[in-house]
Amino acid sequence: MSRTPLDTVEHAAETPDVELPWAELGLKKDEYERVVEILGRRPTGAELAMYSVMWSEHCSYKSSKVHLRQFGEKAPESDAMLVGIGENAGVVDVGQGYAVTFKVESHNHPSYVEPYQGAATGVGGIVRDIIAMGARPVAVVDPLRFGAADHPDTKRVLPGVVAGIGGYGNCLGLPNIGGEVVFDACYQGNPLVNAGAIGVMRHEDIHLAKASGPGNKVILYGARTGGDGIGGASILASETFDDAKPSKRPAVQVGDPFQEKLLIECTLEAFREKLVVGIQDLGAAGLSCATSELASNGSGGMRVTLDDVPLRDSTLSPEEILMSESQERMCAVVEPEKVDRFLEICEKWDVIATVIGEVTDGDRLEIYWHGGKIVDVDPRTVAHDGPVYERPYARPDWQDALQADDAGKLPRPATSEELKDQVLKLVGSPNQASKQWITQQYDHFVQGNTVLAQPEDSGMIRVDEETGLGVAIATDGNGRYAKLDPYTGAQLALAEAYRNVATTGATPLAVSDCLNFGSPEDPAVMWQFAEAVRGLADGCLQLGTPVTGGNVSLYNQTGEAAIHPTPVVAVLGVIDDVARRTPVAFREEGQLIYLLGDTREEFGGSAWSQVVHDHLGGLPPAVDLERERLLGEILISASRDGMIDSAHDLSDGGLVQAVVESALLGGKGARLVVPDGLDAFTFLFSESAGRAVVAVPRSEELRFTDMCGVRGLPATRIGVVDGDTVELQGEFALTLEELRETHEATIPALLA
Amino acid sequence: MTARIGVVTFPGSLDDRDSRRAIRLAGAEPVALWHKDKDLQQVDAVVLCGGFSYGDYLRAGAIARFSPVMDTVIEQAKAGLPVLGICNGFQILTEAHLLPGGMLGNDHLHFICRDQKLRVENADTAWTGDYTAGQEISIPLKNMDGRYVADRRTLDELEAEGRVAFRYVTDGEAADGYGNPNGSLNDIAGITNAAGNVVGLMPHPEHAVEPLIGTGRTDGLPFFTSILKKLVSA
Numbered sequence: 001m002s003r004t005p006l007d008t009v010e011h012a013a014e015t016p017d018v019e020l021p022w023a024e025l026g027l028k029k030d031e032y033e034r035v036v037e038i039l040g041r042r043p044t045g046a047e048l049a050m051y052s053v054m055w056s057e058h059c060s061y062k063s064s065k066v067h068l069r070q071f072g073e074k075a076p077e078s079d080a081m082l083v084g085i086g087e088n089a090g091v092v093d094v095g096q097g098y099a100v101t102f103k104v105e106s107h108n109h110p111s112y113v114e115p116y117q118g119a120a121t122g123v124g125g126i127v128r129d130i131i132a133m134g135a136r137p138v139a140v141v142d143p144l145r146f147g148a149a150d151h152p153d154t155k156r157v158l159p160g161v162v163a164g165i166g167g168y169g170n171c172l173g174l175p176n177i178g179g180e181v182v183f184d185a186c187y188q189g190n191p192l193v194n195a196g197a198i199g200v201m202r203h204e205d206i207h208l209a210k211a212s213g214p215g216n217k218v219i220l221y222g223a224r225t226g227g228d229g230i231g232g233a234s235i236l237a238s239e240t241f242d243d244a245k246p247s248k249r250p251a252v253q254v255g256d257p258f259q260e261k262l263l264i265e266c267t268l269e270a271f272r273e274k275l276v277v278g279i280q281d282l283g284a285a286g287l288s289c290a291t292s293e294l295a296s297n298g299s300g301g302m303r304v305t306l307d308d309v310p311l312r313d314s315t316l317s318p319e320e321i322l323m324s325e326s327q328e329r330m331c332a333v334v335e336p337e338k339v340d341r342f343l344e345i346c347e348k349w350d351v352i353a354t355v356i357g358e359v360t361d362g363d364r365l366e367i368y369w370h371g372g373k374i375v376d377v378d379p380r381t382v383a384h385d386g387p388v389y390e391r392p393y394a395r396p397d398w399q400d401a402l403q404a405d406d407a408g409k410l411p412r413p414a415t416s417e418e419l420k421d422q423v424l425k426l427v428g429s430p431n432q433a434s435k436q437w438i439t440q441q442y443d444h445f446v447q448g449n450t451v452l453a454q455p456e457d458s459g460m461i462r463v464d465e466e467t468g469l470g471v472a473i474a475t476d477g478n479g480r481y482a483k484l485d486p487y488t489g490a491q492l493a494l495a496e497a498y499r500n501v502a503t504t505g506a507t508p509l510a511v512s513d514c515l516n517f518g519s520p521e522d523p524a525v526m527w528q529f530a531e532a533v534r535g536l537a538d539g540c541l542q543l544g545t546p547v548t549g550g551n552v553s554l555y556n557q558t559g560e561a562a563i564h565p566t567p568v569v570a571v572l573g574v575i576d577d578v579a580r581r582t583p584v585a586f587r588e589e590g591q592l593i594y595l596l597g598d599t600r601e602e603f604g605g606s607a608w609s610q611v612v613h614d615h616l617g618g619l620p621p622a623v624d625l626e627r628e629r630l631l632g633e634i635l636i637s638a639s640r641d642g643m644i645d646s647a648h649d650l651s652d653g654g655l656v657q658a659v660v661e662s663a664l665l666g667g668k669g670a671r672l673v674v675p676d677g678l679d680a681f682t683f684l685f686s687e688s689a690g691r692a693v694v695a696v697p698r699s700e701e702l703r704f705t706d707m708c709g710v711r712g713l714p715a716t717r718i719g720v721v722d723g724d725t726v727e728l729q730g731e732f733a734l735t736l737e738e739l740r741e742t743h744e745a746t747i748p749a750l751l752a
Numbered sequence: 753m754t755a756r757i758g759v760v761t762f763p764g765s766l767d768d769r770d771s772r773r774a775i776r777l778a779g780a781e782p783v784a785l786w787h788k789d790k791d792l793q794q795v796d797a798v799v800l801c802g803g804f805s806y807g808d809y810l811r812a813g814a815i816a817r818f819s820p821v822m823d824t825v826i827e828q829a830k831a832g833l834p835v836l837g838i839c840n841g842f843q844i845l846t847e848a849h850l851l852p853g854g855m856l857g858n859d860h861l862h863f864i865c866r867d868q869k870l871r872v873e874n875a876d877t878a879w880t881g882d883y884t885a886g887q888e889i890s891i892p893l894k895n896m897d898g899r900y901v902a903d904r905r906t907l908d909e910l911e912a913e914g915r916v917a918f919r920y921v922t923d924g925e926a927a928d929g930y931g932n933p934n935g936s937l938n939d940i941a942g943i944t945n946a947a948g949n950v951v952g953l954m955p956h957p958e959h960a961v962e963p964l965i966g967t968g969r970t971d972g973l974p975f976f977t978s979i980l981k982k983l984v985s986a
Contacts, residue, residue, distance in 0.1 A: 171804045259807075261764055445892045446802075579964055
């Protein structure tokens with residue numbers, strides 16, 4: 001079906017006065033004028049569609065770009081980095097000829113509108129990023145944040161999101177090995193659904209998104225293009241929800257994991273036969289993004305015939321085809337003599353594949369429809385030369401009052417009985433309770449390489465069956481800390497993920513992040529963002545772990561109320577032999593429990609202050625990244641040399657939370673003694689960073705404490721693995737049965 | 753000499769590589785079979801593995817049952833070829849009428865993934881010789897449609913003929929993997945045909961073959977050593 005007259009380039013040049021709906025497509029007036037200036041004429045409808053979607057906040061990072069540059073400028077020297085920021089995902093060398101690619105992305109807004117499909121397609125999108133680098137996906141992780149656990153809407157959003165992640169990931173055959181689930185009223189109406197994935201390949205298999213070699217064919221393969229998600233990138237991801245506007249439900253895409261599974265197998269088979277010159281997945285902004293990015297990263301131009309795109313809905317206009325975000329599609333650049341073989345492989349997997357264009361020796365991206373040229377642009381202006389905003393930012397005037405509201409002044413438990421009650425209240429609170437009801441809806445076992453999965457400190461996957469080489473990943477973020485101090489909060493997220501990787505025995509190598517914030521048009525939010533990025537970039541430089549890529553999600557707010565600033569940090573680590581991994585569970589009675597690191601009176605933003613006093617104020621725990629590095633080295637050495645049998649990082653909930661988890665997972669109790677210089681309350685609930693608890697076999701005690709002593713890490717013996725209670729001498733004893741009931745009943749009671 | 757055991761890959765199969773690994777670890781030779789290919793390459797036994805064949809958008813296993821490879825599997829299974837169906841493979845075997853009954857959605861309506869306690873009820877099939885009857889084992893379970901159902905007469909027949917091969921063990925703590933995880937009738941986790949060559953079960957023995965991986969148990973390995981012994985001694 002065609003419309004008359006077709007808005008071709010020629011037609012646009014002849015009709016300069018035609019008004020186009022640039023505002024409805026999300027462009028600002030000055031942005032539209034810039035498009036006209038670049039083209040030297042008004043854009044065609046198709047060109048406007050491309051610019052509007054590619055210059056949206058979601059695709060162009062126009063508000064965040066000036067800050068994100070620090071990740072490059074402050075990047076530490078690292079031999080491990082093979083591909084850095086800017087590609088579909090970063091790639092890291094993990095040794096023995098293997099490379100690992102990993103990334104975390106957000107799918108927040110769609111998941112609020114339509115929880116199941118929003119979350120499912122979030123998994124699909126991140127997995128295609130991993131395939132596009134040439135890697136076989138080997139695991140996914142899902143850091144999630146929801147409104148208050150007892151809010152009625154959480155019962156709508158959370159089960160849908162969890163079922164969507166499971167429904168998609170389980171059907172793809174990817175083990176889900178980690179992530180987080182956090183509840184806080186600040187995420188009401190703005191849940192954070194972040195999705196991470198890891199892929200493994202040999203060094204020589206790394207692929208990049210570029211179209212080079214004039215004459216090479218551009219092949220679109222995977223699902224047919226339909227009307228789903230049209231304008232999703234520019235509308236859904238870049239505006240806040242507002243009751244006055246019409247429903248945006250149709251803008252959320254619908255996923256088909258079976259199609260994606262075929263896409264994985266078929267793409268990997270094409271890689272194996274070296275048939276692919278360049279590759280790009282179709283995610284946000286669909287064909288607009290894939291064609292302009294492939295062309296602008298290559299050496300030449302590109303010519304595309306849009307009529308050749310297989311459609312699910314034959315009434316789609318060319319603008320809609322360019323903007324469609326139909327899932328499970330990819331675009332490959334293939335040499336002409338290899339096209340037949342590529343199409344054969346697609347046919348083997350029942351995947352539709354169509355040559356839709358070719359690489360040209362010019363420098364223009366030209367797109368044709370019904371014989372008319374409807375796009376003629378320099379692809380760089382679409383993909384890379386979007387607007388860049390220096391948004392004003394200012395420390396909010398309420399920040400001082402918030403920090404002055406010291407959590408250390410909150411009433412503390414006065415009796416042993418109160419102390420015990422607060423321990424139970426903590427381990428049974430929604431944030432600290434067992435998330436088993438959620439994680440058991442995810443397949444952890446598929447692929448047969450899962451060494452550790454949640455609730456372990458990091459997920460761990462075996463990469464090589466012969467040598468035992470493995471990789472570990474942990475994701476962490478604490479919006480409460482970041483609200484109190486975004487710079488420190490971002491570093492605490494980094495420190496915790498780093499520590500979680502080291503706790504399992506793996507050496508941290510690299511970082512990916514997902515930065516979830518409110519509206520960049522609010523100077524206070526922009527300040528939080530700027531501070532968090534500065535903190536993370538400084539922290540990564542100090543720890544020697546470069547940021548390999550990531551994602552920014554802005555406009556997570558309803559009306560004036562923004563979410564807590566929530567930088568989520570993923571740290572990837574490597575372990576030479578997964579047989580040496582350290583799990584969380586206590587394994588043997590009689591082993592000695594040591595607390596590593598310094599414990600101070602730090603309660604700002606703590607789980608205790610939230611659960612017992614519903615309080616958020618003061619300063620977050622202090623960060624000492626040199627200490628984190630030392631603690632990491634000790635944990636890794638102790639794991640390698642068999643000096644510890646279990647280890648657990650200390651973070652939200654403090655020591656008591658960690659010990660209860662180790663005890664419940666191992667089915668073995670603990671007898672604890674408050675060490676000299678600490679009171680029972682601080683010992684149990686402080687959230688000082690840079691700490692871990694470890695269980696040391698008696699035969700290794702001397703060797704272990706010597707190592708800590710020589711290297712200057714405080715190691716305090718605080719008890720012994722024993723019996724079927726968690727007991728604090730002179731204060732209280734709680735049976736494992738009572739703890740288990742409290743810890744495991746909360747989430748099913750709220751959500752099942 | 754060793755045995756050659758085929759593993760069929762349908763579009764949407766997920767545990768094909770895992771099943772081949774388990775066969776290799778047991779000492780047999782794994783052979784990859786393709787759904788469009790009627791030729792079983794003269795394998796001595798076949799594993800139909802877990803996954804979502806053809807997306808399972810219709811009814812789990814309903815389309816896979818009509819694939820070219822299944823024509824040969826059905827024909828040869830009836831002639832005595834040992835066939836093991838795991839999860840989706842079990843669903844395919846019921847759709848193909850090589851085993852009676854069928855699978856419905858879990859009674860709690862959620863996907864469930866956990867370490868599951870089973871009791872071996874029949875240690876005389878081609879795939880269970882290395883277990884002893886009454887033995888309790890723990891292997892991973894992971895499915896959406898795992899609720900075994902059959903009409904009363906079929907259930908009575910299965911029970912009377914000792915064809916319930918595996919049962920969920922219910923007398924213990926859920927935290928330790930006990931309990932009926934999906935509402936299966938008679939707590940049935942797996943069954944065998946009358947000849948004992950065709951066995952299907954919902955839990956995944958191929959995910960419990962290495963001490964380091966998954967749950968850290970190797971309770972699933974005897975499936976693969978059982979068939980190897982049977983084939984080599986035959």
